[in-house]
Amino acid sequence: MDTPPPHQAVLDEVAPRLRRLRAEHGLTLAALAEATGISKSTLSRLESGQRRPSLELLLPLAGAYHVALDELVGAPEVGDPRVRLTPRALPNGGTSVALSRSPGRLQAYKMVIPDRGAEPVLRTHEGYEWLYVLEGRLRLVLAEHDLVLGPGEVAEWDTRLPHWFGSADGRPVEILSLFGRQGERMHVRAKPSA
Known part of the structure; x- marks a missing residue:
């Protein structure tokens, strides 16, 4: 054979x-x-x-x-399998690291967001966002909702809704963020707070 x-x-x-x-x-x-x-x-x-x-x-x-x-x-990996991550400074003083290797419909980022020290300015744009809090406390203002998320909590939303997120307590917050430009849902939802 x-x-x-x-x-x-x-x-x-x-x-x-x-x-x-x-x-x-x-x-x-x-x-x-x-x-x-x-x-x-x-x-x-x-x-x-x-x-x-x-x-x-x-x-x-x-x-x-x-x-x-x-x-x-689906070619097998060859050579050095490590992904070389390049941090990028954000206009708000934070840092973003793209975790996605190729351009596509869904982009993944790790972000460290410092205290912005200002009142939220809500923005809208095309897409759909999912985020997971790794460390710290994140304030998420989403339309009429003003939420605080801690480590392990998840939120997702249509980015055509007015939104803003940043530090909730004056200390940096680390998050993972998935952003879909065409508005695809990630199918994970945060538990409602009691």
């Missing part, structure tokens, strides 16, 4: 990954064909595993889904 080549397992997973990506992006075969220039029948055969993926087909698909080619095909 012949043993399949080691890369065969990676190739076998491309078809289900392509189907899953198209479903996650809410695209029809026709819309994807228009975006990539690849015919609907070829896309269908790629997603069913009836056609082997080639670089000339995968490159436009990676571009349409805004993912790296390695991520699209």
Whole structure:
């Protein structure tokens, strides 16, 4: 009995990954064909595993889904697996570290927010935000709600609602934040306070 080549397992997973990506992006075969220039029948055969993926087909698909080619095909990690995090100073004096490696619909950040020392200025923008308090106490003003969250608490909201968040007690607060530009929900909700 012949043993399949080691890369065969990676190739076998491309078809289900392509189907899953198209479903996650809410695209029809026709819309994807228009975006990539690849015919609907070829896309269908790629997603069913009836056609082997080639670089000339995968490159436009990676571009349409805004993912790296390695991520699209599920290539195994090679070399140094460490993610090099680069802190970025925020205008409010805090620090943000992007935890997401590739641009996409969902972005992850770790943030350290100092005491802003001013009254909240509520803002709105497109998207959906989820945050988790790691350390400290976070004040979240969301429309008519004024909440204080502690370590281990979670909140999520549509960012079209007026909102602001910062330190609740004059000390820095550390959070993890997931932000979706198209407003996708993260399906975790904070417990209501008693």
